Amino acid sequence: MKRMFAPLVVVVALLFVGAPYLIAQAPIESTMGLVQKIFYFHVPSWMAMYTAIAVCGVGSAMFLFRGNKAADAYAVAGAEVAVLFGMMGLVSGPLWGRKAWGVWWVWDPRLTSALLMELIFIAYLLVRKYGGPGSEKLAAATGLFGAATSPFVYKSVDIWRSQHPKTSVVPALLKGSMAGSEIPFMVSAFAFVLFATLLLMLRTTLAKRQAALDALYLEYEE
């Protein structure tokens, strides 16, 4: 893991430098115009969030059912990174909506469920910070619940009538519905998911060191 870290940093830096150039070269969409380019980092930020949610969900389940403490470090890292990327999605989305829909926010199924999912992971972090001893288990249950809601958030645009573009936008784009936009999107998506992986590694290291510090405190007090 540690050996992978430095090359990953270099790859992420290169991708983040290259992505804006590629996004600038991508074609302009017919109805939304320039603002559609927010899509190239709005969707990748949700992809990164889902990656972090998956880590949090698996980590929470392993901690809850098997008592694996290392898994708990992954779970807390997943929750924190999920909140970060969720916030990016929740800020970039309304900036796009202001131009595309004429309003910053609508209480649409996708927007509302995405906001609730973000709040669940914020609740996870609050429970861990202020819940006192034993709050790790309660937080793990919250993490598991948050992970279970994520497929519904993703499919909400297909299940209910929504103003938000459907999930078919990305597959259609990758099939060439807007020639020239596939590479910028893929580079951006790859950069975001890789960046999320890096942050997960860093945050897991922090959680493990914090656990080591707590163990040292207990040892010292005894």
Add this chain to the structure above:
Amino acid sequence: MMRTLLAAMCAILLSGPVFALQPPSAQSEYVPAAPGASTEQLPAGPLLVAAYAFVWVAAMGYVWTIGRRLTKVEDDIRTLERKAGKASR
């Protein structure tokens, strides 16, 4: 029988407005603009720049907080190990 029929009719009539008030169906794919076509009414540049800037600031801010927290934890571990070492002597 009549009551069931009446209830069914009422249910159909009442469900009408619910379906009528649904928002229009969403866009299922993107279509490129014709070359030279006018696409902008509200300036999109500031919105695009604001979204991109937020992503960068949030990402860098988070990396900075992790670095700060990691440094603090390492300092605390070192201090505690030193104290524990002195106490054992």
